[in-house]
Amino acid sequence: MDFSELRTVVEEVELVDGHAHNIVPLDSTFPFIRAFTGASGDALTFSPHSLSFKRNLKDIAELYGCESTLQGVEEYRRVNGIQSICSTCFKSARISTILIDDGFELDKKHYIEWHKNFSPLVGRILRVERVAEQILDEGLPDGSSWTLDSFIEVFVSKLKSAAGEIYGFKSIAAYYSGLEINTNVTKNDAEEGLTQVLASGKPVCVANKNLVDYIFLQSLEIAQFYDLPVQIHTGFGDKGLDMRLSNPLHLRAVLEDKRYSKCRFVLLHASYPFSREASYLASIHPQVYLDFGLAIPKLSVHGMISSVKELLELAPLNKVMFSTDGYAFPETFYLGAKKSREVIFSVMRDACIDGDLSIPEAVEVVHDMFARNALHFYKLSSANNDVSLSNNLPQKLNINSLVTNEL
Numbered sequence: 001m002d003f004s005e006l007r008t009v010v011e012e013v014e015l016v017d018g019h020a021h022n023i024v025p026l027d028s029t030f031p032f033i034r035a036f037t038g039a040s041g042d043a044l045t046f047s048p049h050s051l052s053f054k055r056n057l058k059d060i061a062e063l064y065g066c067e068s069t070l071q072g073v074e075e076y077r078r079v080n081g082i083q084s085i086c087s088t089c090f091k092s093a094r095i096s097t098i099l100i101d102d103g104f105e106l107d108k109k110h111y112i113e114w115h116k117n118f119s120p121l122v123g124r125i126l127r128v129e130r131v132a133e134q135i136l137d138e139g140l141p142d143g144s145s146w147t148l149d150s151f152i153e154v155f156v157s158k159l160k161s162a163a164g165e166i167y168g169f170k171s172i173a174a175y176y177s178g179l180e181i182n183t184n185v186t187k188n189d190a191e192e193g194l195t196q197v198l199a200s201g202k203p204v205c206v207a208n209k210n211l212v213d214y215i216f217l218q219s220l221e222i223a224q225f226y227d228l229p230v231q232i233h234t235g236f237g238d239k240g241l242d243m244r245l246s247n248p249l250h251l252r253a254v255l256e257d258k259r260y261s262k263c264r265f266v267l268l269h270a271s272y273p274f275s276r277e278a279s280y281l282a283s284i285h286p287q288v289y290l291d292f293g294l295a296i297p298k299l300s301v302h303g304m305i306s307s308v309k310e311l312l313e314l315a316p317l318n319k320v321m322f323s324t325d326g327y328a329f330p331e332t333f334y335l336g337a338k339k340s341r342e343v344i345f346s347v348m349r350d351a352c353i354d355g356d357l358s359i360p361e362a363v364e365v366v367h368d369m370f371a372r373n374a375l376h377f378y379k380l381s382s383a384n385n386d387v388s389l390s391n392n393l394p395q396k397l398n399i400n401s402l403v404t405n406e407l
């Protein structure tokens with residue numbers, strides 16, 4: 001079989017990055033070693049001994065033409081500055097659109113608009129738990145204490161006023177209390193949760209299961225009303241996560257609830273290591289889509305290929321999407337793009353050899369997974385069959401209002 005056309009398409013396609021976070025300046029306190037790992041504290045000292053760390057470091061050193069050590073790369077970053085390394089990384093990554101969840105707290109992060117220097121189209125994803133925490137941190141104007149009703153009124157109005165300027169919501173319920181959302185959580189339960197959360201003082205963290213579930217369900221109603229997609233953290237993350245609770249199978253009650261049947265969900269991170277479970281959900285629930293960011297580039301080569309192959313075991317190919325899950329460092333966007341091209345080529349080539357796909361079908365799948373599925377899912381384009389982005393600017397993008405609308 002001749003895979004040269006497939007290879008060319010994979011290498012040349014412009015990428016739509018549906019899930020990423022803000023970049024930070026060089027003097028941020030967020031350490032560069034975190035570009036390679038979700039580990040922290042003492043676990044960080046072992047991180048350089050993982051397969052993905054060694055490979056990703058080599059790839060960056062090769063891009064920069066510098067010594068292949070953490071110190072060598074850090075020295076290169078210091079000497080060249082953030083603008084230069086961003087240019088190098090994004091020129092090589094060729095990402096046409098980035099959707100940024102700016103609810104990930106990072107020291108000195110750049111505003112969303114700043115990222116337009118490196119990618120033509122940049123939009124915002126709103127993290128709903130962060131919106132809730134900002135509201136509760138600010139307090140009521142008259143100094144009185146929150147009730148569930150007064151809080152939810154402000155929360156709903158914030159989400160509604162943002163709806164026209166964002167591309168979706170994001171939930172980190174998995175981090176706080178897990179994905180087994182109680183679709184019958186009562187107002188009383190949520191009110192108790194709110195009281196408990198407020199009693200813990202500021203900065204407020206809404207990590208009480210009843211309150212998190214209530215916020216999640218309120219967000220779904222608004223998402224459904226405005227036909228906005230909802231990104232859900234699933235699978236691995238950092239130490240703050242109880243991974244047992246981030247298995248997307250826990251979402252069954254939400255997925256089976258008729259009240260939310262028109263919601264569109266995307267399960268982030270290939271739900272690793274629950275990639276097969278995610279694939280199954282996408283195959284039986286029309287409202288479930290998949291995203292393989294973070295699994296690429298944070299796993300070994302075997303891990304990246306096997307988790308993407310597992311995602312494709314059952315899932316419809318027009319529901320599976322690329323993202324970088326880039327954050328803090330432009331190198332994470334570069335690695336996400338580069339490794340995704342390599343992994344998808346390998347997975348598509350094997351699908352052709354196995355007889356699952358013809359080569360022309362595999363070429364179409366590449367366009368779908370890297371761009372068209374996300375353009376459609378996030379409504380970034382009115383003509384979803386057009387792979388050329390230049391003629392096809394998103395209708396909704398208004399960067400000025402995105403940035404001035406502080407939530």
Ligand SMILES: [Zn+2]
Nearest residue numbers: 019020021325
């Ligand atoms: Zn993320």
